[in-house]
Amino acid sequence: MNKILLEQKNIEELKDFFSSLNEEKKLAQFDIDLVLKSEFVAIERVDNKIAGVVGLWRTSKLFPALFLVVKESYQGKDIGNKLMRREMEYASVHYNFIILKTFDNGKYAAAIHLYKKYGFSVFLKKRTRIWMCASFNIRGKLICWFLPFIFYIKDSFSPKKIIRKILGKKNNQ
Numbered sequence: 001m002n003k004i005l006l007e008q009k010n011i012e013e014l015k016d017f018f019s020s021l022n023e024e025k026k027l028a029q030f031d032i033d034l035v036l037k038s039e040f041v042a043i044e045r046v047d048n049k050i051a052g053v054v055g056l057w058r059t060s061k062l063f064p065a066l067f068l069v070v071k072e073s074y075q076g077k078d079i080g081n082k083l084m085r086r087e088m089e090y091a092s093v094h095y096n097f098i099i100l101k102t103f104d105n106g107k108y109a110a111a112i113h114l115y116k117k118y119g120f121s122v123f124l125k126k127r128t129r130i131w132m133c134a135s136f137n138i139r140g141k142l143i144c145w146f147l148p149f150i151f152y153i154k155d156s157f158s159p160k161k162i163i164r165k166i167l168g169k170k171n172n173q
C-alpha cells in the first residue's frame with residue numbers, strides 16, 4: 001500500500017473527500033474501500049484540499065487496474081493530467097502493463113481523452129463498456145495483445161456463467 005495511506009490522518013481526509021463527491025463519484029465507480037486495498041495512490045491538492053485521486057488496484061486479484069476521479073469543482077484545471085502523469089510514472093517502473101474499464105457513452109469523453117493521451121488503447125468492447133490497456137515494455141505489449149483472449153476465456157469459464165448456463169438449460173428442458 002502507498003505510504004500516504006499508512007497515516008490515519010490521510011485516511012480520514014480521503015473519507016471526507018469521497019463523501020463530498022456527487023455525480024463524479026457515480027461516474028468514477030470506486031470509493032474509499034477500494035482506495036484502502038489499492039497498491040498505489042496519488043493525491044493532488046488545491047489550496048491544501050484534496051482535489052483528485054488516482055491509483056492502482058488488482059482487479060480479479062490479477063490485473064493492475066487504474067482508478068481516477070477529480071472533484072467536479074476542480075475539473076478542467078489540469079488536475080486529471082497531473083494525476084495521470086503520476087500514475088504512469090509509478091506504473092512504468094513497477095508494472096509491465098495496466099488496464100482500466102470505462103464506458104463509451106459520452107459521459108466519459110474527458111476520461112477517454114486522457115487515457116488515450118497517456119498511452120491506453122481499447123482491447124475489448126462490449127456494448128458501451130470498454131477495457132483499455134497501456135504497456136511499458138515488450139512483455140506488457142504482449143500481455144495487452146493477449147488480453148482479449150484472456151478476458152474471453154475468463155468470461156466464458158466463470159463459475160457464475162457456467163451455473164447460469166446449466167440452470168438455463170434445465171429450465172428449457
Ligand SMILES: CC(C)(COP(=O)(O)OP(=O)(O)OC[C@H]1O[C@@H](n2cnc3c(N)ncnc32)[C@H](O)[C@@H]1OP(=O)(O)O)[C@@H](O)C(=O)NCCC(=O)NCCS
Pocket residue numbers: 024025027028029068069070071074075076077078079080081082101102103107108109110111113114117
Ligand atoms: C476524467 C477526469 C478525471 C478529468 O479530470 P480533469 O481534472 O477535468 O482533467 P484535465 O483538466 O487535466 O484534462 C482534461 C482533458 O480532457 C479534455 N476534455 C474535457 N472535456 C472533454 C470532452 N467532453 N471530450 C473530449 N475531451 C475532453 C480537456 O480538453 C483536457 O485535454 P488536454 O489534456 O489534452 O488539454 C474528471 O472529469 C472526472 O473525475 N470525471 C468523473 C470521474 C470519471 O469519469 N473517472 C474516470 C472513470 S473511468
